[in-house]
Structures are given as structure tokens and as C-alpha cells.
Amino acid sequence: MENNVMTPAAVRSGHPGRTIQKMAGDDKSGRSPAGGGRSPLGADRRKPQRSSKAAIVWLILFLVLAGLLLFKGYGPARAVEFSQSEFEEKLAAMQIVSVEMTWENGNVMVCEGKFRRQGLSSVPVTTTPVQSPRSGDAEIRPNADETYKTRVVYTDDLARLLQKSGANVVVKPNNSGFWNFILIGVLPLVVVIGFIYFFSMRQMRASGRGAMDFGRSKARMIPPDELNVHFDDIAGADEAKEEIREIVEYLKDPLRFQLVGGQIPKGCLIVGEPGTGKTLIAKAVACEAGVPFFSISGSDFVEMFVGVGASRVRDMFEQARKNTPCLIFIDEIDAVGRSRFSGWGGGHDEREQTLNAMLVEMDGLESRNGVIVLAATNRPDVLDPALLRPGRFDRQVVMDLPDIVGRRQILDVHVKKIKVDSSVNLDVMARTTPGFSGADLANLCNEAALLAARYNREAVTQADMEEARDKVSYGRERRSRRITDRERKLTAYHEAGHALVALHNKYATPLHKVTIIPRGTAYLGATFSMPKEDAYTRSKLELEADMEMTMGGRAAEEIIFGDITTGASGDINQLTHTARLMVCLYGMSDKLGTIKYGNFPAHPHMPFDAQPEERVSPETAREIDLEIRRLSQNALESARDCLTRHRDELEKLAKALLERETLSIDEINVLLGRDPEPDALGRPEQTLRPTEDDGTAEQGL
Incomplete structure (x- = not known):
């Protein structure tokens, strides 16, 4: 099934009222889950650069000789x-x-x-x-x-x-003619040629691009003791670790597999969203197996000269055969492994020759027992089919975004690096961060530590963790932004409209908090809603409820001010997108039935126009537009009816936002006299920013 669960927030952008709800499966670009950002896979063992004294001596000698020849003497x-x-x-x-x-x-x-x-x-x-x-x-x-x-x-x-x-x-x-010829004719030429040769060769050695080494592989062999990464250091990827552990067991004891006639996969492709730990798990395999580890990037093969990439592929596998058993890790293999049949001609010969050389080396006439190839990519859909067939990459290991249990395990790993207060509730943080990768969670913990240090606290508090979460997702608060009283009032009623519609619809995503503090570059306010648990499917009633919540801001503006603003542009965009998915992809329209209409990207990073065009007739296109309009209008009318019935609560909530700027779900329930929800994500009263009066802090979240 396709993952189309809405995530935790409806956020205003630009002017009062824009809401944005993101898919829980939407990835956030990040780095590795348990080890923070990507780092070089070991120290680069290069020879120290030669001293520049020799260059200075050559320069002085050249200038002296030039002076002697120019002036024919001195003094x-x-x-x-x-x-x-x-x-x-x-x-x-x-x-x-x-x-x-x-x-x-x-x-x-x-x-x-x-x-x-x-x-x-x-x-x-x-x-x-x-x-x-x-x-x-x-x-x-x-x-x-x-x-x-x-x-x-x-x-x-x-x-x-x-x-x-x-x-x-x-x-x-008369015996000076020969020496004059040497001094005037030959020596200056020799000095100039030597000077140029010295600096050019020195620069080529420093860059490792000697004429004889141009076709050599750039793969770095890293001993296992330098990796220092184990499976225990990787959290939130239990299935991936279990699947790839067979490679480690084979490298440790290959005889056990050979006795029963089994063959270990020759290649393993690690697939996952950015920041899920693909490189980290490859390093853990090499460290656990205790074998040499060759690391290279896919872009290191491609050069402007045809044939260089293929030569580097052959040289890399030749080095690997001399150090068997060993692992070869190719990061971002899509740079060199893209399909050769993706265009109508005019392909890049260098890239195709490199790919052909890799295909032959992975499964050709020559045997390469003991050499296992690991590769990582977040675009498996663009790889050549010949590269993915059994015998080359026999197995694909998926590094998915962590679920709520995995996020809690990743947070446990990263909070060990910082000093946290006893009041920090990691269960709440794990629940309120759906769609976060391991790299995002590592960044969240680091940002929380920086916030605590900024406000001179000895340990990270729950308020720091939540502020860091919102900062990573939506940007930093912009309290210095000058907003007129009219826009501030519009923002308060707009966000109150979102919140009330969510409170009075049992199918809507549970409300978490509401704020009218500007955040990032476009948000003037935000309404945060957090799911009770990770969800991978959504029902029609839940989607319609979220659409009603999205239009709550526009309905509040119409009811209170009798006018509408441009602040709901983001809400309208999100509403239209959800309605189009319901009609054209999910088959949730009784009028159009269960038929897919139009183009939808097969990959989150692929634009719509990159897909093969699926035409619809003009009559069907008109019916699609009418059905999308009907769903959007129903959502707006439902939101308007809800706020009209509870206008007193709308006024009360908007005034409270104008006074306190931020309200949690617990504070909203107390304000409106509602029973507290048993699993509400209210946070304890904690301080975030010190005031100038008494040294205490005001509530900022």
C-alpha cells in the first residue's frame, strides 16, 4: 500500500492562515541514524607534502641567472x-x-x-x-x-x-665561444624548463593525479580496526541488521555455508531514504566481519575522458582480489549505475562504459570469490536492470524511516552524548516526530543541547527538546518580526479556527498545540497536530476531517471579519492536493469510481512531468475538476458550520492566543472546559527564555 498518512502539523505560511500537512512517509534529508552526519570512512593516508624550501631555492636561482644574463654583470x-x-x-x-x-x-x-x-x-x-x-x-x-x-x-x-x-x-x-653559448643559449632554457617541470610535477603529486595514476582506482582500503562501528551502535533498523548479518557470518565462517552448498550473495544493495544509515550499516558489516573495507563513491568513476571510469573499475576489483576476503562499498551508485535505456540516444559513453565494466567485474568470466560488493542509493528506480539481477546484486536491504519504537531507540543513543534533565520524556518526543530519520533525530538532540547552553541551563529540558523539534521541522521562531495588531489578530483567529475544527471532529488528527509566534521565513502562526501512533493508511473520513481542519482558518476569517486574506494560500494548496489524490489516485469518488487518472510520481523526488503521460479526455478532466471542487467546498462549509456553532469558544481561544501566544492541548482543554484526553501530549510547565524581571522564563511553546 502507498504510505499517505498525514503528519503532525498544520502550519501557517506567509500571512494568517496557511496550513501545511505533510505525509508521514515524506523524508527529511539527513545523515546516518546512529552516527550523526556522514564522515570520512577512515583517515586518508597521504604522504606529507614536500617542503616549499626547494621551490624557493629554485626561484632564487632563476632570478639570479636572469639578472646576470640581463645586465651582463653586477656591481x-x-x-x-x-x-x-x-x-x-x-x-x-x-x-x-x-x-x-x-x-x-x-x-x-x-x-x-x-x-x-x-x-x-x-x-x-x-x-x-x-x-x-x-x-x-x-x-x-x-x-x-x-x-x-x-x-x-x-x-x-x-x-x-x-x-x-x-x-x-x-x-x-679565443675559447669563450662555447661557454658563452652554454651560458646564454642553453642554460636559461634549461632553468626555465626545470622550473616549470618542478612545479607541475609537484602539483600533480599533491593532487594524486599523476599521468600513470590517472586510471587507477580511488577506492581507499580501510582496516577494520579503524571503522569502530558495530551493529549495537545502529538503532531503529532491526530488520535490516538481521538481513545483512548473513554476510558477516559468511565472511567469518565461509566453510559452514559451503558444506551445505549455499552461496553467499555476491552483492547487496542498501536502499533507503536520506539519513537512514545506509553508509553506517556498511561500515558495521566490515567492522564486525574483520575484513578489509574498500570505500568509493559512484561519482569517482566518471571523468571527462572516455575509458578512465572503466579502468578504475577494473583496478578496484584487481586490488580487492589481492585482499580477499574483503568488502567493496560503492556509495551513491546511481551516479554510475543509471539505466542505459532511459533515453532515446545520445547517451554518455563514459558512463555506459563504466557501467559495462562494473557489470562484467561483478559477474563475468573471471571468478571473484571472497569479494562482496555493497552499494547504497536512495534512487533504486533509476538503476539499470542488469545491475539488479541475481548474480550481481542478489539482495536488497531496505533502510526504512524508523517507526515510533525505532525513534525511541535512536533517541536513547543520541541523548547519551548530551546531559538531559530527568523530566525529559523521550516517549513523547518519539511519538511527536513521525517521518524523522536517524539524522534528523541526531540533529534534534544537538539543537536541544545548543538551546540549553544558550540559556545557561545545566541540562536539556523538555522545552528545549520540543523547541528543537519545531526548529528542525519549521525553522526558528521570529519574535523580532514586526507584525501589526491587525495581522496579529487575524493570525490568532485563523489558528483558533484550525484548532477548534480539529477538536470537534473525532476523525481529525489529534491536536498538540497552537502558536501565533512567527517561525522560519514564511509562517506567521502554526497549529500542530500529532497522530497517536504511526499510521500507514488513511480512511476517507480521516482525509475529509483533515481537509475540514485545513479550511478552519479561512472559515474563521469569514465569520469574524466578513473578509478573507491571502494567508490561506497554503491551506488551499494542501486542500487541493489532498482532494486530487482522493479523486484520481485513491478511488474515493463515487462519481468517478476506482480508476487512476493522470500522472503521479513513482518516487518522492521525481517531478510529475518526468512520468509517462496518461491522457484523459476533456469530459473526464472536467468531471475531475468538478469533483475536486465539490470536496473542497464541502470541507469549507463543514468548517464554517462547526465554527458558527462554537463561536464563543472561537472568541475565547483567540483572545487567549493574543495574550499567551502559545497554548498546549492541556491548556486548551482547561480553557474550554473540556475533559483532558487520556493520551494527550501535554508537556510539563518548563521554562525556555529568561525574562528581564525576576530571572524566570516565559512559556514559549
């Missing part, structure tokens, strides 16, 4: 360039001190050496030369030796001038 003194005529004039004036001659080619030679501004016959060099600096040039010392450089053509006249000048002439062999 403040630079060689003065002479032409041949100037050089001959200096020789004639006896200003050249030394000459180092190097043959270049033919009669051309390079001359370098020292010269003086004054001739050799002039005044000798002073010990303290007078400095006369010029901007951008070397310091000029009148009697100090300076460096020169010139390129001249060797002639007989130049030879005679060199003999008469009295300069110290040295002829050097």
Missing part, C-alpha cells in the same frame, strides 16, 4: 664602450693601462682592460679620490682605473700605438 661599475677611433686616441694619449686582446674572427678582436681619465704621465692616483656621482652611471674618479671594452680591427697602425702606449698587453686565446 656599480660598468664597462665604458669605446669606438676604434676613441680607443686609438686613448692609446696615443697614454691613458690605457692594460689591454686584454681576444681574437673574434678574421682581423676583428675584442679589447678589454683598464684606462684612466688622465694620461700615465699625469699626477699619480690619490689615495682618497674625490667622488662626483652621476645619476644612472658609475662613480667617476679622476685618477682611478676604469673598465673599458671595445671591438677593433687589428692593423699595423694599431700595433704601433699599442707598443708606444706603454700599456700592459695580453693576448688571450
